[in-house]
């Protein structure tokens with residue numbers, strides 16, 4: 001076991017860059033995925049047969065597209081989307097090259113989670129908003145989404161952690177980031193220390209993401225008395 | 232005046248919730264609709280503000296047929312007809328004040344300082360001046376229902392529909408809510424439609440009552456007459472004059 005300062009002198013910059021790359025991939029891709037997935041999730045909810053604006057056929061088709069995309073394993077999606085990715089961002093390598101498949105893969109995932117969060121909102125409250133004469137966009141924006149927000153934030157941690165997992169897979173095909181480092185050093189060069197440290201970094205990232213989302217979610221959740229900690 | 236004309240409502244699966252209900256509700260009245268669970272009371276009241284579309288029949292309000300209203304016209308109509316629910320229907324992530332302001336948001340897309348001032352007055356009116364910044368989870372059931380009443384009053388409705396508004400409340404809160412509704416009716420002339428399964432509620436605040444059984448009106452008239460001389464077996468049972476299996 002080489003001493004720690006020597007290790008960080010050798011690999012510190014590499015690991016730092018890997019962490020930054022990973023965070024960039026995770027947060028930027030998830031940001032896009034939420035922008036798109038929020039819309040798809042709301043549309044799925046509103047157009048469902050029991051929704052505010054039932055469109056059964058459209059809803060079934062959209063649901064089918066979402067399920068199709070979700071059923072393709074990420075590594076296959078990544079390869080299959082390469083022409084599209086190249087056309088969009090002019091590369092299939094590195095942090096930027098992996099973002100389009102990450103977004104495509106995470107969006108339907110996000111959509112389903114948003115739909116789920118919305119459907120947990122008590123029907124009563126939403127019906128009361130409707131009875132006040134609110135339009136559908138108003139109901140969605142001012143009643144449904146705010147009511148679902150704590151649940152949506154809890155979903156964010158699940159999404160971020162899943163996307164973090166995808167970035168590690170993408171590392172195998174040259175995406176950069178911690179996954180790439182773990183594979184290059186751990187698998188090809190047998191430098192176990194580097195791999196161990198990347199694993200530790202990944203675990204720490206997951207913990208930070210999880211705890212942060214939990215804290216935010218319980219802070220903004222007014223369904224329980226505020227001085228009580230959430231379950 | 233609300234005139235329900237031969238309303239039927241069928242749900243998929245052969246459920247006939249309403250089978251030709253005709254009721255006239257005069258302006259300024261407190262009108263009761265009573266029936267046991269499953270009689271079709273909620274379905275009927277939801278047909279009035281068109282949360283539910285009747286399968287057939289007409290809903291006429293002040294001479295205007297509102298049955299087929301959609302879009303902006305429907306939303307404008309709903310603002311004239313406020314509703315209070317058994318489960319309160321408050322937005323749990325909004326304060327009492329923001330809940331009361333919601334109808335303003337619904338009608339204009341924003342909440343002005345005047346709106347907020349009015350909402351505070353309404354909260355004071357229902358005795359909750361000090362609870363403006365409380366969330367529903369910090370309020371008792373009776374207090375939550377008072378917030379819901381303040382919200383109902385926000386748009387100066389001509390009609391208030393109460394679907395089992397006191398059924399989830401203890402006797403003291405029930406009394407408070409009924410007194411409040413009575414007072415509102417007296418002061419503003421707002422017509423109130425009271426849905427309930429309790430003859431006690433009817434006796435305390437209604438002038439007229441309709442008894443609903445299996446989606447049909449079986450008895451209708453002034454409360455004193457119905458109480459003095461009930462004709463239908465269900466009415467008698469609801470009054471406790473005969474047992475249910477009689």
Ligand SMILES: Nc1ncnc2c1ncn2[C@@H]1O[C@H](COP(=O)(O)OP(=O)(O)O)[C@@H](O)[C@H]1O
Pocket residue numbers: 242243246247248266267268269270271272273274275
């Ligand atoms: N959305 C619905 N779908 C199917 N059946 C319904 C629906 N709403 C009410 N019903 C049925 O219609 C009947 C009347 O219900 P409801 O109006 O809720 O009665 P009440 O309010 O008097 O208890 C019941 O048999 C109920 O099961």
Ligand SMILES: [Mg+2]
Pocket residue numbers: 272273274395
């Ligand atoms: Mg009911």
